Amino acid sequence: MNDHLEPSGSHFIKAIIEGELASGKRDAVRTRFPPEPNGYLHIGHAKAICLNFGLAAEFGGTCNLRFDDSNPLSERQEYVDSIREDVAWLGFDWEDREYYASDYFEQLYDWAVVLIKKGKAYVDDLSAEEIREHRGTLTEPGRESPYRGRSVEENLDLFERMRNGDFPDGSKVLRAKIDMAAGNLNMRDPVMYRILRAEHYRQGSAWSIYPTYDFAHGQSDSLERITYSLCTLEFEDHRPLYDWFIENLEIFPSRQIEFARLNISHTVLSKRKLRLLVEDGHVAGWDDPRMPTLSGLRRRGYPAGAVRDFCNRIGIAKADSIVDLALLQHCAREELNRTALRRMAVLDPLKVVIENYPEGETEELEAVNNPEDDSAGTRLVPFSRELWIERADFMEDPPKKFFRLAPGREVRLRWGYFITCTDVVRNDSGEVVELRCTYDPETRGGQAPDGRKVRGTIHWVSARHAAPLEIRLYDHLFTRENPNQADEGKSFIDNLNPDSVTVRTAQGEPSLAEAKAGQSFQFERQGYFAADSRDHSSERPVFNRTVTLRDSWARAQKRS
RNA sequence: UGGGGCGUCGCCAAGUGGUAAGGCACCGGACUUUGGAUCCGGCAUUCGCAGGUUCGAUCCCUGCCGCCCCAGCCA
Numbered sequence: 001m002n003d004h005l006e007p008s009g010s011h012f013i014k015a016i017i018e019g020e021l022a023s024g025k026r027d028a029v030r031t032r033f034p035p036e037p038n039g040y041l042h043i044g045h046a047k048a049i050c051l052n053f054g055l056a057a058e059f060g061g062t063c064n065l066r067f068d069d070s071n072p073l074s075e076r077q078e079y080v081d082s083i084r085e086d087v088a089w090l091g092f093d094w095e096d097r098e099y100y101a102s103d104y105f106e107q108l109y110d111w112a113v114v115l116i117k118k119g120k121a122y123v124d125d126l127s128a129e130e131i132r133e134h135r136g137t138l139t140e141p142g143r144e145s146p147y148r149g150r151s152v153e154e155n156l157d158l159f160e161r162m163r164n165g166d167f168p169d170g171s172k173v174l175r176a177k178i179d180m181a182a183g184n185l186n187m188r189d190p191v192m193y194r195i196l197r198a199e200h201y202r203q204g205s206a207w208s209i210y211p212t213y214d215f216a217h218g219q220s221d222s223l224e225r226i227t228y229s230l231c232t233l234e235f236e237d238h239r240p241l242y243d244w245f246i247e248n249l250e251i252f253p254s255r256q257i258e259f260a261r262l263n264i265s266h267t268v269l270s271k272r273k274l275r276l277l278v279e280d281g282h283v284a285g286w287d288d289p290r291m292p293t294l295s296g297l298r299r300r301g302y303p304a305g306a307v308r309d310f311c312n313r314i315g316i317a318k319a320d321s322i323v324d325l326a327l328l329q330h331c332a333r334e335e336l337n338r339t340a341l342r343r344m345a346v347l348d349p350l351k352v353v354i355e356n357y358p359e360g361e362t363e364e365l366e367a368v369n370n371p372e373d374d375s376a377g378t379r380l381v382p383f384s385r386e387l388w389i390e391r392a393d394f395m396e397d398p399p400k401k402f403f404r405l406a407p408g409r410e411v412r413l414r415w416g417y418f419i420t421c422t423d424v425v426r427n428d429s430g431e432v433v434e435l436r437c438t439y440d441p442e443t444r445g446g447q448a449p450d451g452r453k454v455r456g457t458i459h460w461v462s463a464r465h466a467a468p469l470e471i472r473l474y475d476h477l478f479t480r481e482n483p484n485q486a487d488e489g490k491s492f493i494d495n496l497n498p499d500s501v502t503v504r505t506a507q508g509e510p511s512l513a514e515a516k517a518g519q520s521f522q523f524e525r526q527g528y529f530a531a532d533s534r535d536h537s538s539e540r541p542v543f544n545r546t547v548t549l550r551d552s553w554a555r556a557q558k559r560s
Numbered sequence: 561u562g563g564g565g566c567g568u569c570g571c572c573a574a575g576u577g578g579u580a581a582g583g584c585a586c587c588g589g590a591c592u593u594u595g596g597a598u599c600c601g602g603c604a605u606u607c608g609c610a611g612g613u614u615c616g617a618u619c620c621c622u623g624c625c626g627c628c629c630c631a632g633c634c635a
Contacts, residue, residue, distance in 0.1 A: 038635080314583095319573090
């Protein structure tokens with residue numbers, strides 16, 4: 001069951017459902033999530049998944065997982081597998097309700113026969129191009145096909161022979177007989193079946209004709225007695241056709257309701273475009289951590305709960321919108337702050353030598369694993385005479401509000417000692433390569449017995465004990481807020497951010513090498529990082545930056 | 561100039577006749593062994609525009625303006 005999941009706010013679909021339940025028009029809520037297995041799920045699908053499963057849970061109904069697989073050309077089992085994995089990862093359970101439109105092909109065929117017998121469908125010999133020409137334009141009505149008047153008997157015979165494979169691919173189609181003058185193009189005798197001798201990943205070569213979306217989707221809903229068939233805005237024009245099939249077939253009246261699809265700034269959310277990024281090698285695969293796919297977000301370190309929280313916060317409405325990526329990042333930080341173990345890792349190392357600390361000595365300092373969660377306990381971190389600190393935590397000539405290390409300044413090493421910088425060592429080209437410091441043995445653990453305060457606390461790692469970590473820092477995949485808004489003659493590909501990933505070697509606490517693939521940590525004062533699910537190992541630790549920590553110092557710097 | 565939709569704060573989004581929720585972002589301040597977290601405070605006299613109805617309209621009516629979708633035998 002999915003009862004454990006968070007409820008969402010109020011929206012128009014919920015209002016419609018409450019209305020129909022109250023009036024007695026409906027007595028149950030049955031929804032479905034109907035992906036076509038021709039690509040990986042992305043966060044836009046997560047919105048639909050949370051909506052459909054969420055509504056079912058909230059109203060004590062059910063939500064089916066249905067693969068909308070009526071086009072054999074692009075569908076594959078690999079995609080079915082990834083979709084199942086992603087929906088489950090998101091935290092939703094469809095129990096035994098896993099359906100396939102392709103399992104309904106026989107029933108769909110019978111229903112097509114019903115329409116033919118009613119004189120509501122006919123076999124058309126026009127070519128694809130001729131059908132297009134006959135369809136008319138947005139402002140002019142279409143023309144009827146010369147084959148529109150065929151007898152029921154002839155249509156029955158022809159349709160059966162289409163199924164039997166008597167005709168070449170594309171030579172005939174079955175069309176609904178509606179109205180070639182309709183303002184809505186979808187009602188100008190839409191195609192219901194096409195001849196296609198393609199190997200279907202589940203049906204094999206059992207069929208030589210395949211139903212189109214319009215003749216498969218709504219009927220599948222009806223078969224499953226779906227009460228609310230939720231889809232995105234671009235299907236609004238299809239609703240009259242959706243209802244036409246239900247009425248003329250006299251089958252269970254599912255109701256289609258449309259809502260706006262999700263857009264997020266600095267990325268694209270269309271399967272077609274994501275596939276292009278993968279196929280043209282702009283990213284390393286569907287699960288590249290820069291991808292807005294669920295597998296990409298997961299690998300990047302986004303927790304499923306954060307994605308669900310995001311989906312609940314963005315709301316459901318009918319206005320086109322682009323949600324700020326910052327909201328998704330906020331959701332990740334909120335969950336990770338509560339759950340991620342803290343560790344120290346230095347991303348841009350600068351050597352520090354504690355001159356008054358005995359050479360060769362090592363001690364273990366106790367560090368809190370998560371200040372937000374006492375049950376996470378503590379760990380021991382090795383300390384010795386030579387350390388790595390963050391290069392950005394030292395300034396030779398610091399501005400007044402800089403609280404970190406500088407010549408003559410004292411700071412606290414997190415969970416360690418107070419140290420004071422006494423000298424700066426440079427190389428031939430004048431770069432700072434090492435800091436000489438002294439420590440105060442009385443301040444072990446980070447408190448001074450004399451009550452002395454320091455403004456700054458910096459993270460560090462013992463040079464001798466440090467584990468080298470491969471760190472992958474990610475930035476926006478696209479430079480533009482709306483990548484689809486491309487300059488004249490260019491495409492969204494031209495808006496790709498050339499610096500969307502940078503790799504570097506960091507020095508981390510030794511325990512980081514023991515991290516499990518996929519495990520998330522907060523590298524203190526830096527951000528949240530997840531051990532890469534593909535490349536991480538204790539011999540070669542690899543971490544992906546999920547999101548940075550908020551950094552008010554960096555923001556203040558930027559302002560001035 | 562056909563049909564279908566949508567326009568409420570920088571970004572999302574409630575509200576739909578009684579005088580503008582909330583979140584993100586942003587800006588202050590408190591606190592702090594993460595310049596993190598947390599806490600407190602600020603942030604639309606105004607709801608695309610113009611008329612009208614009404615004691616009263618973001619919500620009703622009329623007319624404009626702007627944006628999105630549709631001419632696949634894709635979904």
